[in-house]
Amino acid sequence: MSGGGGAAGRGINVLNVAEKPSVAKSVATLLSRNQGLRVRDGRSRYNKVFEFGYSIRGQPCHMIMTSVTGHVTELDFDDRFRKWNSCDPADLFHAPIRKAVPQDKMDIKRTLEEEAKRSQWLVLWLDCDREGENIAFEVIEICTAANRHLTIKRARFSALIEREIHDAVQNLVQPNKWFSDAVDARQEIDLRIGASFTRFQTMLLTNAFAIDSATSDRSLVLSYGPCQFPTLGFIVERYWEIQSHEPEEFWTINCSYRCDEGVANFNWTRGHLFDYTCAVILYEMCVEESSATVTGVRQQEKHKYPPHPLNTIELEKRASKYFRMSSEQTMKVAEELYQAGFISYPRTETDNFSARTNLLAIVQEQQSHPTWGPYAQRLLDPNSGLWRNPSNGGRDDKAHPPIHPTKYSAGENSWSQDHHRLYELVVRHFLACVSQPAVGAETTVEIDIAGEQFNASGRVIIAKNYLDVYRFESWGGSVIPTFTSGQQFIPTTLTLDSGVTRPPPLLSEADLLNCMDKAGIGTDATMHDHIKKLLDRYYATKDQNTRFSPTSLGEALVMGYDDMGYKLWKPNLRAMMEMDMRAVSEGAKTKDEVLETCLQQMKACLLDARLNKQKLMEAMALFFERSTQLERDDQHVIRGYVRVCSLCRDSNMLLKQNRDGNYFVGCQGYPQCRNVVWLPGSVSEAVVTTGICGSCTPGPVYKIQFKFRRLEIPPNYDVAHLGCIGGCDDILRQLTEICGTGSRMAARVQPPTPHSSSVPRRNNAQVAPCIYCRQTGHSSSNCPSQIVSPKKSRSRQGSTGNGESSISCTTCGASCILRTANTANNKGRKFYSCQTQGCNFFAWEDSLGTGARGGRATPSSVNPSISFSGRASGNSVWGRGRGSQGVFVSATGDPVTGRCFICGDPSHFANVCPNRNT
């Protein structure tokens, strides 16, 4: 069929590319039959280049075989969208993206380019799944850019077996664009959803709450991903199920009979009753009856079947169950055993052996093993009747066979205990798969006492078969005495027993993998990564029994989205995406169609989540304190990101508070960039929101929720104000003018020059134009029209006749009355206020014409309060939907009814219960 091995001779150069170095080596070895095979280094130290002669359908070829290591390119946003504060997270749904070769893959790219230039054919040996097909197109892209005359061919193989490989190379096909398109769509959707939601929730919550975790050494990222979040959802859902479980007492009647032959324990056919009175009545009837009557004896042969052939998820589940190995560790060890040639490819969905697999040969290899060798010998003996063709688990990824041993080993010196265990599991599992099921004889006896039915059963194992080798499973059996129908006996014991219902256990790693597998979350190669990510993100913890609980952070996030009504933490979204991907890979839908509908929906979801962010905040507030103090630089408390600097356009503008408590928005690039916007001195509190100004550029400019001290602002201004520092906000501008700022420079009297280079000038660059003359280029405090000598000032002011003077309102032109303040902070201080209803003009007399107009005279005596709290509106319902006994928490956190549902204590609620497992 082929002309493998030997010298290359003349012929075309064929560049062969595999998905990983090990496959390149295997394929090269198999095709060359290890004759005339030369190896040299490529640009990448991991990816060798093999060369040998071969002939494809009679065409002499010089084969050049190399590899990549998975994907060569990565998808990411254009540079200008890469910085977290560079854009509105919602923009990430349509921001330009590009595929690029990351730095650590550049040497692989160079090897491909160099080899492509001297080749006529390109043969793709990537794994035969969707991801493999996508990588094939990445390789095509790189190679054809270097040599556009290349003839492109795809080798399809399902195992690294000599015959398969020779077949594949003699029957080359074309790569499948639909498969590749499905992966492109998946990548784009994952990136856009992941990045947008991660930025949204991280920026919203990490600054707003004091999230205590082991993260003090690095900044906390609250990531969202279409796989990690549903995985968290499973953990939280089970946790809530347990939390909401109410123990309920039940009663059951048990009966036993002991004789020379042994004991039979009879179970009540009713199971159990929750009604005590009813149970007592039935029990008393049984007690009064003198004897039990056997109403039936059944004997049946039962089988316990060996497991299906082993795929990745099953390997992870069983290693977790039998050895308590984490899925991550299992995959690490399995990969090493695979690399060393002891087991087959460990990342496979397939749990069905193809008819072409030589199963006998695999068993034969294991015959000499000291422990399971004798069992393998029995299997091979036709007289033993132990052999049975393996069952079909119904899954096939068309790329790899089930995991099975590929090389005999009695254990290597370099192996750890985990290597020994895992190899043993793979071998024993394989031997079990090709074995007969265990056979048992089961006897069921039914009796009647006073009209109540009871039954007991016993089992005798007739043939252990596969259980002889699969030591991880057992089949309990008990022998019961012989009974005959119609027989009567007096029970040895007859008791009324009580029990209590129990909640289900926390999810184990095997349970979690099961949930993910059923819902299609992740791939066999990545499921363990998603589980690990939850631990890394402090969303969940794993106890000694490999059982998972959510942390407060994980629970709060899921609760927040749940309260919004979005099932983002449910697996449905991923399942729908997976269906779409399948449709693309089958040509039923196009990539663009799927992208458009999916991204449109998810963008709407993000926008809605932003509108309802209060729900997230409320959920977080149940578990975390509001952060009172955030990051600090040398001089200031940093209160949040506002915008990209409008001056240097490079650094971020942050809302900060100086030591005197005054707020300003300054450029992080200080002192190189000195851009600053000072805020009114009357601000008692300022919090950056996720709201974005619709008009100020360059955007996004995040709005700030201000709270002003009532007594320091004119009465016609609201205490609360959602403002923008980008220049569009009239109210903020007016209050800055009226109250002055906390800038030390601004507090001084400014020289009356319109070209002052002091800090307020920058301030004015942001808050322009001047409120007096509506001109830009100077501050209102320096307005030439307002700067007058005291004498001149007085002469401009008319007398009101009652001892008070007046000026003209610069806003509406009406007359302003000079009045005397009578407030705690400004007692006796004079101010002008406009008499026109609805006009906001207000000015302190002593500040007219200075840079310190209306500045704070004394520290506020007003107790600052939180501008919006986590429980500001509506009732939060603790435990809603998670059980019938949820405890209600009012808007203020006070109880409405009830008690802690964890420990029952009426003095506190479940969210602060000391017994709460956080």
Next chain:
DNA sequence: GCAAGGTC
């Protein structure tokens, strides 16, 4: 500083 998917 974001995802999930390959793989070393």
